[in-house]
Amino acid sequence: MSISKTGTSRRTILKGGAILGGTALAAPHLFIRRAYAADYLNAPTGSTVTFGFNVPQTGPYADEGADELRAYQLAVEHLNGEGDGGMLNTMKPTALKGNGVLGKKVEFVTGDTQTKSDAARASAKRMIEKDGAVMITGGSSSGVAVAVQSLCQEMGVIFMAGLTHSNDTTGKDKRANGFRHFFDAYMSAAALAPVLKSEYGTDRKAYHLTADYTWGWTQEESIKAATENMGWETVATVRTPLGAGDFSQYITPVLNSGADVLILNHYGKDMVNSLTQAVQFGLRDKQVNGKQFEMVVPLYSELMAQGAGENVKGILGSANWDWKLQNAGTQAFVKSFGQKYGQPPSQAAQTCYVQALLYADAAERAGSFAPCAIVDAFQGSDSLDGIDSASNKGFVFDGMGNGQTLYRAADHQCFKPVLVVRGKESPKDKYDLLEVVDEVPAKDVWYEPDNPMFAGGELGECNNGV
Amino acid sequence: MDQILLQILNGLDKGGAYALIALGLTLIFGTLGVVNFAHGALFMLGAFCAVAVYQFLNLEQVTLDPDNLTPWGTPMEIRVPYIESWFGETGAAILNFAVPLSILVAIPVMLVIGITMERGLIKHFYRRPHAEQILVTFGLAIVIQEIIKVWFGANPIPIPAPALFSGSADIGAAFGFAENAISYPWWRLVYLAFSLAVIGAVFAFLQFTTFGMVVRAGMADRETVGLLGINIGKRFTIMFGIAAVVAGLAGVMYTPILPPDYHMGMDFLVLSFVVVVVGGMGSLGGAVAAGFLLGILQSFASMTEVKSIFPGIDQIIIYLVAVVILLVRPRGLMGRKGVMEG
């Protein structure tokens, strides 16, 4: 219960409780157990270990959360040696044996983030304080990820981020106890830029519509810098209120602005609506400056593509992963996911599944669930091929669907190839809406930890929670 | 100039939706004196009538293709909409007009939902405080919303407009502007025309039919009308049904503009209350006027030129207008004095 690292303050808390009517001493074993238990918070004492899955179950991202939960359940099965093992068979290197983690059977508790920072922190706290979760993972937005990550840092458990795309998660808000497998806005821009250049040329005028909050801004900043670098001109950047619903008043000015590319820095429902409406206003069929008008959605997700339906056809964007990739890890994962649920997994599901397995593997390698031991296990001294940088150091793994991947020690961010995808012209079914245009290698989306877009934060010290 | 005209069009279009939703809300206020927090849910239910019709028409004949396997080893499914396999071209055309067709379904469905709601629940709350009306209808809205979520999921569902209305109309050319300077999507023009037609129909109904006359009399003085031996309660029930239909129709026709999801009612709820209050509680004309006014103001507030002077103005314009109107002219644009006050 104490999140302090020193023993004294734990005593003072008990003392404080005693002064306040003596009830603290009468408090049930729940609170006291931890105070006298092992050297880290929620150390599992029995034959099981508890993971906490914190996903949106209500609100706009509920379906994405449901898919994340499916992936987590699959991961737990595979870790416990049930089912066909999925990526456990393709992961390299791996210390996992399919007998739980460190011989303990994996159990899990779930919580609803509601895609709100307060609710997400409350459910994470419940899983830590009441259910004894030793690790929290999940989430479907950057605000929630940053909020829960800093909570886990303060309380002393590991946080394995789910879908979060803001630069800040491993930039100025990075934390020692937090890890992100998903890619970020900078990587999206870096991966898209060369493809945009080869598809649309270097003489283009871009118009940005940007969701008016932190993620939107970092996305806009990243893609603006990348496109301007290759010679594009930015006509205007317009901020739109979150959840505007009808975007017509922001789209009509685009029509006669002289711009020939529209970049929609929107996510979720905003993206579905703004894209649907932009297509309705004829932007996809328009000719400007003698060129075909184009639209770009820097961050795609399968569920957004489903929501926008036909309107995504031909529109470029980036993704972390796609179930149609032809590598052993992807195939193994899609096979067991499809067999269990009758549908292919989304990229949110994949990142969550991988995060759960990576955590388990790190614990196995470290021989402990202690957060600081896990952080050490992720340090490593491997590096990715072909990148000449002092910060190219960390834990390297492969066979998890994304190719060779580095968990960089300096900021706990994964570096791996990024997909550039396009809305398919003639999809076979509702899961087949995006096609992979390019797999941009990690070296082309690489940045240094002190890049100005990421600078200003510190990992700090790992926290074991006692 | 053309930008301003375009923004006026945007505003009218938005205003059409606002006016339709607020119209039903203020009808319920005016006739029953009930604060209906489930009105947004009725709007959402209308939209999901279109979804249901669309999905029903798209019911697919599923045959398994043993030659092609999914990555997880089951045979691939070949899906053909029944309607297309049975009726061929005609079937495809019917599919194409799913949204206009849903109107025919939505009217009876929403009428039944509205009347059931009034008889089953709202009826018992006429004499209860507003706070309790709010709580019970809010609870109902959540329940409706969650049922829709269980059935249709939380993700937005795309519903295409008929192909006939897919392009844009070059309105400007007709008025001597340069080619394509003012072009506007056909479907949005249809929506505007549709909302005006529905508003007109409601007004005509209240103005020119005996039924409407009695209802208006009842809105003005319920007791006296009751003393005249007229069963005003029954008529009010039907008015609740009509209000539900109006909200539902607004939802049906809005689906090609805003892919519907289970939460869309809540997104419009606060806004529609603001529209009603700005227009004047219980005033039908006021609700319509306020709907269009707020739509247009919202469009103008989001112009870059305006935003550069007042940063963030487009975030708050609706509420700002509400505050100013309520402080300067407390009964709204057209409200009667004393309605719902005190």
Added chain:
Amino acid sequence: MMNFLDKDNLQSDIVLIVIFTIAILTMPIWLQPFGAAYPDLMQKFAIFGIFATGFNILFGLTGYLSFGHAAFLGVGSYTAVWSFKLLGMNPLPALVLAVIAAGIFALAIGYLSLRRTGIYFSILTLAFAQMSYNLAYSVLTPITNGETGLRVLRSDPRIFDGNGSETGPLVANLFGIEMTGLSGFYFCAVVLILVSWFAIMIFRSPFGLMLKAVKTNQNRMGYTGLNTRPYALAAFIISGMYAGLAGALMCITDPLAGAERMQWTASGEVVLMTILGGAGTLMGPMLGAGLIKYFENIFSSFNESTLESVFHFLPEGMREAAISVAGLFVGEGWHLTLGLMFMIVVIFLPGGIIEGLRRLAKAVFGRKRADDTPQRGGDTAPTGH
């Protein structure tokens, strides 16, 4: 009701506050069987109890239904975090500053909004709160840190303790006691007990009586030549300060302030808490707050495997059916349960849960006066149509 200061009533108030104090301080024990005895949820019970109690001072006493109270909660939160950032991690200045800031904010909004009554008042408060929320989320990001939420950073000045605690965690610290976990709960609990006692005083005071008169018939009050607005404004400011206090406590137990706290749904939540428990009663709002927070945190956490163990006793086929039916109401379906609960309570228990308890007590103890809450005026009299 005129004998509100008689000895009998005073005694029963003291009894009430003693019972209440014991009940609050022993929460870690008696909440155990409900699975709610962990620090974060108990903190939330106390904090939202304060929020709802404050809201009740306005709504329960005067009948003014504010739909923008979350704005004061938000202002309190932001002020508290800024106090941490600039002054240091001691919760006391944060509390005081947050209450002052929320009070000033409430004065401004209340002064304007109270020019109107009924639903017009509700919409005015709603509009002010929504403007605050929208701006805090977007253009005011330099002050509020927008979507990510305002937090305390190591680089902050923290004039009074910035140098000493470089290594310690950045949590509120009351002279060496960290305001997290159980000690955080007890801090909130003590504040809750104090402000509840204060609320009882208000209910019993001539001022409280005046507010009830405002609720019952404002026009008649006007005829007597009395200007009721200053009274209503005072109630508005006090309840705004309660909200600010609750906001500050949220940051004291967890130093993060997000804009979502100011959204209209958050304002709606406190309305629901108050009506659910019983508006105008002393303990009702607190009960309502506890119940809603319990649903949000516990019902949402039930998943298939939890249900599996609950229905373990059933035979195979029935178990499947029971799990799939129950699954609709818990986990991702907890909103459905909440909605149904609102409807059922309002339909069958117009006075809220307190009303239900009173009826239950009446049934058990017969015709004897059997409510432990001396506040008999616990009805929700109409505010007029």
